[in-house]
Amino acid sequence: MNTTQPISESDLSLARETGFSECAIALRRALTTTPSGWLLAVWFCWDRVPTHSIVLWLGIAAAIWAGSLAVLQHMIGTGSKLARHRRQLRWIAGLDGFAWGLLTWFLMGYDPVLDAVLMALLCGVASINAQVYGTYVVAYYGQIGILLAVSVLGLLQTGSQSALDYVAGLSVFTALTVYYTRAISKRLIEGIRFQHANASLAAQLRTALQKVELDAATDALTGQWNRRALDDVLKQQVQQHAISGKTFSILMLDIDFFKSINDEFGHLVGDDVLRAFAQQLRAFLRTDDVCARFGGEEFVVVLPDTPLGTAMEIGERIRRGIAQTPLLTKPKVQATVSIGVATMEQGQSITELFAAADAAVYLAKNAGRNQVRSHVPMPVQIDAMQS
């Protein structure tokens, strides 16, 4: 891991927040195993320490434990506010350290062997908690400080010969655990920070990839799908047609006399006309219909689940709408469109479908333009529908 890279303040605070949440969850897990530590202490002390001392210590420890667990449960339950709960967590850590520190007051000074065993138990608690508080080390410093202070006072009040040795041993041990926990915690926070940085980088890459994919499928001038996207849509439609038997139709639309628009108003206005045409066209379509610029002043519309008759009606609606509304008002540009309609037949290829639509456009142009024609003769002539 490259530790020379500077950690930005926002990344660092996000990592610390995550570290705090992880610590709260680890602490809850640790607290649920705490009673097994008490059992160990009670087992060692039984018959060696007066019962009332054991009961008193257990009572204090259990009360602190139950309160801590309840507060922690509440904190984790309201997870989104975890960052606001730092002070509570420090209190829990401190009180836990206090309860374990009290062990020296109530259970030590009765038997040298027992004292050594209990001392080892306290060192065990300090080292287990070094892991629990790894991602929120400030609370650990507080806990160890209180545990040490209470234990030292407890040991001194026992008046036992070995008390000073125990004080020295516990002090050295807790100082070492604090020292190493600090370094480990720094690494853990750094690791979390890298996780966040990687996740945000991955999200940025996903967004960039989606944009590239969209750009690759979109016609830059009109914002409609381009020919490549159209090919994909048609392949899907052909697959669905083969599976479900549902037919689909395409409209091929060719703006009439577009060259003269370019000649009269210039290419830039010609571009505006293409954009306006695409917009008007989209307004006639359903959300499932796919509109693509086929090239130049030609567009293709894919009408899923649409038989020829319905496709002819939709084509006619578009033709009439375009003829009635100017595409541009300044300068005023009015245009018409010739539309060829083709429907997917069983066993037909996409190339054959396009050829049929193209042939239908040719028929419409030959019939004087501003017409809708199909690749097969319709039982009801579309001319009769035209107003």
Ligand SMILES: Nc1nc2c(ncn2[C@@H]2O[C@H](COP(=O)(O)OP(=O)(O)OP(=O)(O)O)[C@@H](O)[C@H]2O)c(=O)[nH]1
């Ligand atoms: N402004 C502009 N013009 C384009 C674009 N793509 C193609 N054209 C022009 O569209 C015109 C198409 O002309 P033609 O194929 O002769 O067809 P038309 O004038 O529409 O005549 P008919 O289709 O027979 O009614 C050409 O002048 C092309 O230069 C474009 O992206 N922008």
